[in-house]
Amino acid sequence: MYRSHNCGELRSSHINKEVTLAGWVQKSRDKGFIVWVDLRDRYGITQLVFDEERTSKEMMEKAQKLGREFVIQVKGTVIERASKNPNMPTGDVEILVSELTVLNSALLPPFTIEDETDGGEELRMKYRYLDIRRNPVKNSLMFRHKVAQEVRNYLSREGFIEVETPYLIKSTPEGARDFVVPSRMNEGQFYALPQSPQTFKQLLMVGGMDKYFQIVKCFRDEDLRADRQPEFTQIDCEMAFVEQEDILNAFEGLTRHLLKEVNGVEIEKFPRITYDEAMQKYGNDKPDIRFGMEFGELNDVTQHKDFGIFNNAELVVGIAVPGGNNFTRKEIDQLIDWVKRPQIGAMGMVYVRCNEDGTYKSSVDKFYDEADLAKWAEVTGAKAGDLICVLSGNKDKVRPQLSALRMELATRLGLRKPNEFAPLWVVDFPLLEWDEETERYHAMHHPFTSPKPGQIQLLETNPGAVKANAYDLVLNGNEIGGGSIRIHDKKTQALMFDYLGFTPEEAKAQFGFLMDAFQYGAPPHGGLAFGLDRLVAILGGQETIRDFIAFPKNNAGRDVMIDAPAPIDDKQLAELSLKLNIQS
Known part of the structure; x- marks a missing residue:
């Protein structure tokens, strides 16, 4: 012992x-x-x-x-x-x-095994097995375990059955790029690693499993960010004989349970807004509603003077920053420089100080008087002591720009408190989105999402106006889950493939198995998938997901600890009937 x-x-x-x-x-x-x-x-x-x-x-x-x-x-x-x-x-x-x-015995570690270490991120990822000994990482992994166990316990009590689905599947052209796996026994043919178990969970509904879940690895070969990994984990769920309201109620219950059991927080309200409303009020489809600063559209109260920048803009829009009148001129200039960075892309920013005595002072006083600025304050909801920040330009560009500024200001003002939780359902997404490069419509979620009831006929006349029977669950400005009611009949699914540019032959080759299954009594069904990595990080009060993953990849998608991906030798390539074609 x-x-x-x-x-x-x-x-x-x-x-x-x-x-x-x-x-x-x-x-x-x-x-x-x-x-x-x-x-x-x-x-x-x-x-x-x-x-x-x-x-x-x-x-x-x-x-x-x-x-x-x-x-x-x-x-x-x-x-x-x-x-x-x-x-x-x-x-x-x-x-x-x-x-x-x-x-x-042990060599001297390359960094101190302390809560506050002297090791940089890349060094700690190279020696991840040592990093795991540190309390912050160890506790994060134990926290992830607790969340996963609570998910399993809750869904099992609610009658869900955990079913494993394959990792070696067929590549499909929709969505992100697949990781492909050559088959030695089937020369010249390839498996793909799943981006999600989407079609398999739908087939489980056809199979009568009724309520399914799986905590499952998924893979996407796409450009990476600090909070995105090439392999990630989903809490994948599907239910039969349900409508949207049933799905939302079911997973509000799971989210409430996790917040209460893991964080000791009780949440009663899960407000809902439409996609269009989210874009209009917050400039993105995953708004953080822990604080205000809703957008105020200012075209009607700004485009009547000689200020050409606003007069020529498709949209003039602003936010009221609480207490922002305390910002110094230097701090405001720093904000202007911040929005002009290439990552944001704004040409500049107009501001209005809302003074405590009820007067206003703006950066465009040459063009607008006190009465004008008072109307700006009314539209944005600004009060004495606030600062109004205004951007203008093309509506599809200026809304994301102001959204980014809103989040930056909230961070600087300490409004994004990690121990506060504000869930939100975003519903009624567009079914399709136009891709300028390919000059055709793509599914905004995936090609199995059902249109909203009564809207399918719009596919003939105005496909861009069709709303999806889809929903995202947002928590503290992050999408933690998304799903939809699925198409469950062959005719509608074939019509959807047609509008996405598939020929009947291509649709049959890629998804014939699913369309065949629909002919054998597919029930109405729908589901939702949570991103476990992101969910755990938010519940743990963090912004990044890496410390909640045992062995994460870096920003280039590499595992620097085991040095992967790596070349394979010529013998392995020959067995797979492959050869490298590297041009210098």
């Missing part, structure tokens, strides 16, 4: 008890006549003590040679600490060691 107790459980009640512990040396302090060692495992830290009066000379010498991260086993007696540490759960006791065994 390597240990009778772990390093986080010993208390005053264990004094005089003989124990065996095992773990890693966090640090040691050698005073010559006495050595203290902090022993760490997953559960905590316990202090060990070796002294000349009660410890043999041989063991003292052994203790003095212990280095950081040595793996050791000790036996000894729990005694009361002379200098108690109220900041440690085990701070009232220490172990007077009678036996010491070095189970494994």
Whole structure:
């Protein structure tokens, strides 16, 4: 037996008890006549003590040679600490060691294994197995486990059945790029790794499984960002004999359960807004509603003077920044520079100070008087002490620009509090979106999403106006889940493929199995998938997902720890009937 107790459980009640512990040396302090060692495992830290009066000379010498991260086993007696540490759960006791065994020595780590480390992100990812020993990463992984277990427990109680679906599937042209896997036994043919289990969960509904879920790995070979990984995890769910309201109610229940059990927060309201309303009020389809700063459209109250920038703009739109009149001119100039960065792309920003005495002072006083500016304040909801920030231009560009500014201001003002949670349903998305490059419509979600009831006939006359029977669940400005009511009959699915530019032959080749299944009694069905990585990060009060993934990839999609992806040798390529065609 390597240990009778772990390093986080010993208390005053264990004094005089003989124990065996095992773990890693966090640090040691050698005073010559006495050595203290902090022993760490997953559960905590316990202090060990070796002294000349009660410890043999041989063991003292052994203790003095212990280095950081040595793996050791000790036996000894729990005694009361002379200098108690109220900041440690085990701070009232220490172990007077009678036996010491070095189970494994260790090199000096390339960074300190402390909560506040001196290691940069790339270095820590290279030695991720060491990084996991640090409390922030260890606790994040344990937190992820807790969330996943609560999901499984809740959905199982609600009658959902967990079913595994294949990882080796067929490549499809819709959505992001697939990761492809060559088949050795089928020369010249390839599997794809699934971007989601979409068609399989629909087939499970045809199969009568009724309520399905799966915590499943998905893969997308697409450009990466700090919060996006080439492999990610979904809580994938599907239900039969349901309408949109049934889905929303079911997963409001799951979200409430997680917030209560994991965060101790009770949420009653899950407000709903349409996609069009979200774009008009917030400039994006996943708005953070923990704070205000809703958009005010100012065309009617700005395009009547000689200010050409506004007169020539498709949209003039502003927000009221609470308390923003306290910003210095330097701070406002910094905001103007911020929106003019290439990542945002605005040409500039007009501002209005709303003074405490009810007067207004703007950067365009040459063109607008107090009465004009008062109307701007009315439209944006600005009060005395606020600052109005105004952008203008093409509506499809200026709304995202102002949305980015809104989020930046909220961050600077401390309005995005990680311990506050504001869920929101966004509904009635467009079914299709026009792609300028290919000059055809693409499915905004995927080609299996059903149009809203009564709108299918619009596909003939105005396809861009058709709304999808789709919904996203947003939490604190992040999309944590999305789904739709699916098409469940062959005729409608064939019509959808037609409008997406598939020939009948292409549709049959890619999705014939699904359309065939619809002929054997497919029930009405729909579902939703949560992004587990993102959900866990938000519940954990973080913005980035990497610390909640055991072995993440970097921004280039590489695993720097195992150095993957990597070349394979010519023999493997030959077995797969492949050859590299690298042109210098």
